[in-house]
Amino acid sequence: MDFYYAPASAPCRAILMAAKTLGIELNKKLLSLPEGEHLKPEFVKINPQHTIPTIVDNGFALWESRAILVYLAQKFGKDDSLFPKDLQKQAVVNQRLYFDSGVLMKAFADYYVVQYLLKQPADPEKFKKCEEAFSFFNTFLEGQLYAAGDKLTVADISLLASVSTFEALGFKISEYPNVDKWYANAKKVIPGFAETWESMQEALANLKL
Amino acid sequence: MDFYYLAGSAPCRAVIMTAKALGVELNKKVLNLMEGEHLKPEFVKINPQHTIPTIVDDGFVLWESRAILVYLVEKYGKDDSLYPKDPEQQAVINQRLYFDMGTLYKSFADYYYPQLMYNKPADPEAYKKIQDAFGFLNTFLEGQDYMAGSQLTIADISLLATVSTFTVTGFQLSDYPNVEKWYENAQTVTPGWDENWEGVLETKKWFEAKFPSK
Numbered sequence: 001m002d003f004y005y006a007p008a009s010a011p012c013r014a015i016l017m018a019a020k021t022l023g024i025e026l027n028k029k030l031l032s033l034p035e036g037e038h039l040k041p042e043f044v045k046i047n048p049q050h051t052i053p054t055i056v057d058n059g060f061a062l063w064e065s066r067a068i069l070v071y072l073a074q075k076f077g078k079d080d081s082l083f084p085k086d087l088q089k090q091a092v093v094n095q096r097l098y099f100d101s102g103v104l105m106k107a108f109a110d111y112y113v114v115q116y117l118l119k120q121p122a123d124p125e126k127f128k129k130c131e132e133a134f135s136f137f138n139t140f141l142e143g144q145l146y147a148a149g150d151k152l153t154v155a156d157i158s159l160l161a162s163v164s165t166f167e168a169l170g171f172k173i174s175e176y177p178n179v180d181k182w183y184a185n186a187k188k189v190i191p192g193f194a195e196t197w198e199s200m201q202e203a204l205a206n207l208k209l
Numbered sequence: 210m211d212f213y214y215l216a217g218s219a220p221c222r223a224v225i226m227t228a229k230a231l232g233v234e235l236n237k238k239v240l241n242l243m244e245g246e247h248l249k250p251e252f253v254k255i256n257p258q259h260t261i262p263t264i265v266d267d268g269f270v271l272w273e274s275r276a277i278l279v280y281l282v283e284k285y286g287k288d289d290s291l292y293p294k295d296p297e298q299q300a301v302i303n304q305r306l307y308f309d310m311g312t313l314y315k316s317f318a319d320y321y322y323p324q325l326m327y328n329k330p331a332d333p334e335a336y337k338k339i340q341d342a343f344g345f346l347n348t349f350l351e352g353q354d355y356m357a358g359s360q361l362t363i364a365d366i367s368l369l370a371t372v373s374t375f376t377v378t379g380f381q382l383s384d385y386p387n388v389e390k391w392y393e394n395a396q397t398v399t400p401g402w403d404e405n406w407e408g409v410l411e412t413k414k415w416f417e418a419k420f421p422s423k
């Protein structure tokens with residue numbers, strides 16, 4: 001399975017951790033976005049939207065990390081624990097995945113990425129959105145150790161990649177006690193965390209933030 | 210099934226069309242966001258994130274429109290045509306759904322909301338993102354009549370709610386011939402289109418009130 005990625009990218013780290021969890025061998029292909037490698041014709045042919053992460057599984061190309069997570073769990077999971085077949089459990093996992101993308105990582109992009117990529121000043125209104133997102137996540141975790149219930153699912157993997165990226169940029173997770181507890185556990189139980197954390201730190205250092 | 214919504218909201222309209230397609234009756238409850246009805250304790254108790262659309266299906270609460278669309282098809286679909294069980298087909302639909310939220314609808318919000326809600330000036334870079342998004346959509350549709358292949362799925366329904374919302378701004382689909390063709394067809398084959406369009410006209414009223422000259 002070909003895997004197009006960059007080490008600092010949270011959604012890419014989610015796929016790396018999911019692959020480790022599922023025992024999938026990834027044929028890793030680094031793409032340097034600052035150098036426009038994603039815009040080369042060979043890659044655009046594979047993914048016309050030219051984003052990462054992208055996988056090519058036996059000729060089947062797929063992008064959007066959370067679509068990939070679900071696909072990998074469905075296709076390679078020994079059982080359905082990472083993405084339950086039960087309709088209600090599955091729906092909650094999906095809601096957490098859309099929350100991760102549309103609320104949590106959106107807040108990250110609007111506050112952190114605009115500073116680092118577009119050199120805009122820190123916007124306190126946008127920081128409030130980060131705090132709000134963590135507050136919602138804290139509430140979701142009331143009385144449970146995992147994002148979507150009492151077991152590890154792909155929602156935890158996606159959210160671990162996102163939350164750890166916030167931490168890497170200095171966000172104080174400890175102010176959200178349920179998230180703090182979830183985070184400590186998730187880092188322990190999700191394979192590949194330490195490795196992907198290290199590669200991210202290296203990549204961030206090279207970006208000279 | 211209780212359904213908390215606003216008629217103008219694109220993600221709410223996607224749920225309405227999907228419910229229509231599946232023959233699911235919705236017990237509709239309007240939540241006036243402008244008056245903060247979503248922040249009332251009774252609703253926050255149901256959905257701590259206090260967003261719309263939210264459904265309550267026999268005590269089971271769910272929000273995020275695209276999670277709702279999947280849930281409704283899996284639970285109430287006579288067959289799996291709107292969300293095929295095959296992992297590859299499903300994966301493509303999921304990618305289109307994330308594209309809808311994270312790229313297409315996002316481009317609408319990023320360009321228009323600052324102008325509409327905060328009186329900020331139009332940002333040409335943000336407009337370019339709209340054009341990029343429609344360009345991608347056009348490419349996805351190359352050689353096919355529907356967003357994820359050869360039949361109507363919830364990818365089409367979700368994207369139809371979003372694309373129809375763009376029309377309130379006077380946005381021209383003619384630059385994107387595949388999208389234009391898809392849009393013309395989707396209107397005729399998607400159940401609940403009329404109700405979606407009524408909702409679009411609600412948004413149009415609000416839009417034109419803010420942008421009288423456009």
